Amino acid sequence: MSAEGARRRDVTVADVAKAAQVSKAQAARALGNYGAVSDEVRERVLAAAEALSYRPNELARSMNTGKSHTIGVVVGDIENPHFGLATRGITDTAKKAGYNVILVNTDEDRAAEVDAVRVLLDKRVDGLIVAPASSVDTGHLQEVHKSGRPLVFIDRTAGGMPVETMAVDMARISREATQYLLDAGHRRIAFISTLRTETPYTPGMTLESSQIADRIDGMRGAFLESGLPFPEDLVRLNAGDEDSIRSITREVLRGPDRATAVVASDGLIALSVMEAIQELGLSIPADVSFLMYDDFPWTRLTTPPLTVIAQPVYNMGVAAAKALIRQMEGLPPAAPAQFTATLVRRGSVGPCRTEGDPDREELAARLN
């Protein structure tokens, strides 16, 4: 009955109009549900559209409404469940409000991020949610912001830009976690992160990641508060791949002045660190205490279950999307949300093993 369908061109309003015997304008009005259309025409047009199975071309629509109903999301690595969850929060919320999400991965590479932002802007997304790879080098983000396009940061800030940011107060939770370790008697606490830097960590250095900087600050703060020297030599960055994480872990846990507690900067690192610890024949928490950022379901299944810093990642995603949508719709920003990470005490942190310490038992009890 229908055309042979060999050369298939999409059905357009013009086609529908012709079929319904009305002008293109009328058909468009009936279809788009705007302007004045008589019931009779509307019916005829709708019927024709149905018959031809007409579907509007969103590209064309976007072109002259200026709205694409699409938001761009730029993250470091979707493979990391941390971002997976955040992304889920974003897409769930966006979908409810009628927006779609274009997702771009940057591998935490600034050049890739610059590119991603450019591409998304070229595609005329209505807004952007970015987890900035660098909080220092933010020219491209500044431009987005200056251009007036809605923008929200998630997970990290970027160079003090006045942009709504959904992130937890890292310094606070880091200090709390460190204090917890200090209370357990640990003094040599290592911190291992993938953050790429030119040179090894030195105290006043500028770090690209606000998150990591805050975590280290938090640790230092806790040490200082307790009047203890902060073990800078145990802050280890550039823990890129499995091998480097392994060797860093070994280094840190060796020698007379070895670390007695290790803090892993994220779940991915944690895996390799724990493997390295197992390989060294050390046991958690008897020989080394272990703490990681992010609470994933599997952390309850290890032996011992891991003590972690839980972040409300999904909710941060939801909040980021909501904030962006408000911006896109020209509403005033809501009261800034406060996200608090919590220290979930499970079994991987124990009292510091100081050979022959009589207080150990008592400490263990106190830590519960």
Added chain:
Amino acid sequence: MSAEGARRRDVTVADVAKAAQVSKAQAARALGNYGAVSDEVRERVLAAAEALSYRPNELARSMNTGKSHTIGVVVGDIENPHFGLATRGITDTAKKAGYNVILVNTDEDRAAEVDAVRVLLDKRVDGLIVAPASSVDTGHLQEVHKSGRPLVFIDRTAGGMPVETMAVDMARISREATQYLLDAGHRRIAFISTLRTETPYTPGMTLESSQIADRIDGMRGAFLESGLPFPEDLVRLNAGDEDSIRSITREVLRGPDRATAVVASDGLIALSVMEAIQELGLSIPADVSFLMYDDFPWTRLTTPPLTVIAQPVYNMGVAAAKALIRQMEGLPPAAPAQFTATLVRRGSVGPCRTEGDPDREELAARLN
């Protein structure tokens, strides 16, 4: 120096042309790098574009090229690392070829999938990669396919549609895994899946998911081959949320005729199943053997490390994207890829505990 920037309209070719004192056509040619343009004009145009920081409007471009350089990806749940990894494979590959990805989550809900496909089509994506929520109800996918738009399935097939599909041979690996359990002496093997069904599992029933159907077939095959009766009562579907997984696990592990081995259909289920097992005070693998689909890094960290069925998920994502790109570029399909899952024997499967069985030691040794 520049305009007040109050009302900001994007810079267009026309603007650039005016600034460079050439016609719009010439400017477009210089910018788009096509047609004939004198060096002098090109230079002037490029300079003007730079000065005005002109960026092409991809929407407009897509409109008359008909290509959006965007592909749509429809999956059940990005939060599940299984899809997280696959998505990563897709986006990595797409990006390399100059395509962007619009990601939509369906929560394994068919209505959501139908909607997602429609929206993506309306946005004129150049192609679609779908993990079909149902292999039965595939009208919307049929239409996509008939309309000639490039389409690739990942992870699952859909009603025998002649569409390139990147998935592992589930029946084969399921049979192998089941055989492994049978060899260990297990006869009561439970299979727990989230798959939603109207009624509890009964032998010949039609399952929405080709994957799950294949897995069950594989199990049955292994039993039959060994001349053993397939324990249909232990096939448990509808393990939706944590609570139902827990109670199903408890049910299955209770009573005189309890299961001695449990197979979890994916990593998310596995978590709850294992917790339920721990709560029951049973230990793996002494009391219950445990096997799960998908190999995630954390499975090596549990005690014991888990025996799993590893699927080349990332590669499937890569292959799906590559296949789609070939289709979109009008190339003939490459030879169909074969993805093989592998049984990774770690420590969660042990000999079946038959009270007072003298062979147990020997079996344990053989399973190593």
Added chain:
DNA sequence: CATCGATGTGAGTCCGGTCTCAATCCTAGG
């Protein structure tokens, strides 16, 4: 010096919608 093909170039159309504007219809009020 006339001719021809290879550039260069500008005017204008098209993609598929949205939307403005002026013309046409209709109906109630005067």
Added chain:
DNA sequence: CCTAGGATTGAGACCGGACTCACATCGATG
């Protein structure tokens, strides 16, 4: 019966690029 004002309707502009077509220009060939 005539007319003002709202409801309908069609023609056409427009969004921002890509691309066609007709019209120069120009050096090389005969």
